[in-house]
Amino acid sequence: MHSPKRTIETDVCVVGGGVIGVAHALAARRRGLGVVLLEQDARAQAASVRHSGHLFFTALAGADTDAVSLAPRELWLELARRCGARVGRDGTIILARSREELEVMEAVASERPGRARMLTRREATALLPAAGDRILGALFGLTDLLVDPRSITAALTRLLANDAQARVEFRAHVHAVGGGMVQAGPLSVRAGNVIVCPGAEDHGLLAALPAAEQLVPETVQMLRLARSHPLPAAITTGIALLEHPAFAEAPGAEALRTRLELERPGQVEHGVAPLLAPLADGGLIVSQARSPARGRAPFRSERLDALLLEATGALLGCDLEVRERWTLRALRDCADPAGAQDFHIRAPESGVRVVRALSQRALALCHWQAEKTLGELLDAPAPPTPPVAPVLTVTDLRAHADAFRSRPGRSV
Ligand SMILES: Cc1cc2nc3c(=O)[nH]c(=O)nc-3n(C[C@H](O)[C@H](O)[C@H](O)COP(=O)(O)OP(=O)(O)OC[C@H]3O[C@@H](n4cnc5c(N)ncnc54)[C@H](O)[C@@H]3O)c2cc1C
The missing domain is CATH 3.30.9.10 (D-Amino Acid Oxidase, subunit A, domain 2)
Incomplete structure (x- = not known):
């Protein structure tokens, strides 16, 4: 049976319901914008549930500065709190x-x-x-954190699903993006801005975007x-x-x-x-x-x-x-043999960004990158980040070691 054609209008349409897409949709909501997120599968099941959930802020280039090390962490802590996700602060x-x-x-x-x-x-x-x-x-x-790799993307997605100004459409395979329209079978989304976060797999969409470039999959x-x-x-x-x-x-x-x-x-x-x-x-x-x-x-x-x-x-x-x-x-990215870039970002046309993760630090940086993408697309500064939470101290480390030693079932 054919689904009837329908058109939704929104401020921002995000293509791809992996963690990078969800982070961008949440960043749009932080700015008070309406969002439609389109994911081709029934749930995110690619890289966003297969990583190790390790938020390695220590490994960020420039991690000695608040802006690079603590702001991405604060965004994570705020969103994890909002979606009720457990965060390990063990470093x-x-x-x-x-x-x-x-x-x-x-x-x-x-x-x-x-x-x-x-x-x-x-x-x-x-x-x-x-x-x-x-x-x-x-x-x-x-400063490093751990989130549950299997459930964190779904938990963040629920924030959108429970938000009246956001809409999440699963089983919506996007086959065309351009001219302010996103096409997913019978569903059309008209949006002021489109952010495409398709992950490492090319499901045919990128070839259709004029500025798509070849990255080497591994x-x-x-x-x-x-x-x-x-x-x-x-x-x-x-x-x-x-x-x-x-x-x-x-x-x-x-x-x-x-x-x-x-x-x-x-x-x-x-x-x-x-x-x-x-x-x-x-x-x-x-x-x-x-x-x-x-x-x-x-x-x-x-x-x-x-x-x-x-x-x-x-x-x-x-x-x-x-x-x-x-x-x-x-x-x-063949042009970046040292692997210094965390994201590959392209603007195939005005109002459209394609954001693809390149590094093992991408999860740690996803909310931070989302703020940057939105800021650049809308030419507006990001809303203030939440206050900085304390990091582990030396005293914590001692308590930590004691707790570890006394953990039942410890076998090492
Ligand atoms: C081995 C390894 C370990 C990693 N571990 C960590 C880690 O511990 N910490 C860290 O910070 N980072 C880590 N990363 C990086 C990070 O986890 C991934 O880069 C990130 O999960 C990628 O998310 P994504 O949303 O871009 O991609 P994906 O999870 O692949 O999501 C993309 C989504 O887009 C959808 N999609 C694609 N095309 C379409 C279309 N045409 N229409 C609709 N939907 C579409 C797909 O179905 C998919 O759900 C790791 C990376 C690697 C390689």
């Missing part, structure tokens, strides 16, 4: 296992006073004893481990430093790269930089390893999983029970 511990790693971390910590600090060898091993003797110290990112593998690995914070190691320009350009990073290339060539080549993000049920999300096949790899690589599990096992020191394995499509 990130980056373990150093070599002098080179320590040197980079010390440089990063010194640039982020009050937001990151070095942990001594004793403090670090007390928090993660299984990582053992080889730990020389750690960088503790105090496939990333991730895992979920069973409950039994309670962690005091998100954990990663020095190799992750190379994945983020804010660290990879710090003094000593070249020496670190050279050492890691010698010691862990497979890991460096495939971007196997395990980041362990604790889930509320005690499980862990382990990201990530990059498929060697450029483009859309049709099959998972067992070798990459093995590398990822080996690196994770070295940190947790116990048997790992994998509960789920999945892939995630990401985009890499």
Whole structure:
């Protein structure tokens, strides 16, 4: 049966109901604008539910300034509070296992006073004893947050669904955007501004947009481990430093790269930089390893999983029970080999923006980017950000370690 044709008028139409699209729709509502969000599936089920939910503000370039580090965090905390989402404020511990790693971390910590600090060898091993003797110290990112990767996008979307000035249309595949109109089958949306957030997959729409550009897709593998690995914070190691320009350009990073290339060539080549993000049920999300096949790899690589599990096992020191394995499509900008850009933004015509996430920091920055996109589209400053919430303190860290040690079922 054919659905009847209908037309909706609104201020802003957002295409794509992943977290980036939802963030833009919420930013429009913060400015009091009417919004229609169109998502082709029955719910967001691509990258926005497959990431690790780790908001790595410490890894943002320029994270020593309030504007870069604290404002995106405040937006997240405000929206999480409004939608009732649980936010872990445990921070990130980056373990150093070599002098080179320590040197980079010390440089990063010194640039982020009050937001990151070095942990001594004793403090670090007390928090993660299984990582053992080889730990020389750690960088503790105090501002980093964790959200539940599986439910956060749906929770944010509910804010729109419950808002009389916003409308969310699922199963609305958009096939044309232009001239102030968005077409999704029988549904037409007439909007003053259109923001297209289609994610890494090209569902035919981008080819139809005049200014669409080729970005290289790549496939990333991730895992979920069973409950039994309670962690005091998100954990990663020095190799992750190379994945983020804010660290990879710090003094000593070249020496670190050279050492890691010698010691862990497979890991460096495939971007196997395990980041362990604790889930509320005690499980862990382990990201990530990059498929060697450029483009859309049709099959998972067992070798990459093995590398990822080996690196994770070295940190947790116990048997790992994998509960789920999945892939995630990401985009890499050929013009930006260092991966410094978090978003790829294009304006194919006046009043239209195409916003695509490029980095593993995109989730952390999504609300901040949404404010910037709206500000630029409407040529109007953003509404004031909420007051700054306190970050972890050293006292918190001690309480944190005590709570961790006394957690039931702790197996590491
Ligand atoms: C391995 C990995 C781990 C990551 N982990 C983190 C992390 O821990 N922290 C962090 O800050 N960031 C992380 N990121 C980045 C971030 O999670 C993703 O970039 C982000 O989720 C992308 O969201 P999105 O909305 O752009 O894309 P998607 O989630 O793919 O959403 C796009 C939506 O648009 C819809 N759509 C597409 N075309 C159409 C159309 N024509 N009509 C209607 N709907 C359409 C799709 O159905 C989809 O639901 C990670 C990235 C990678 C690669």
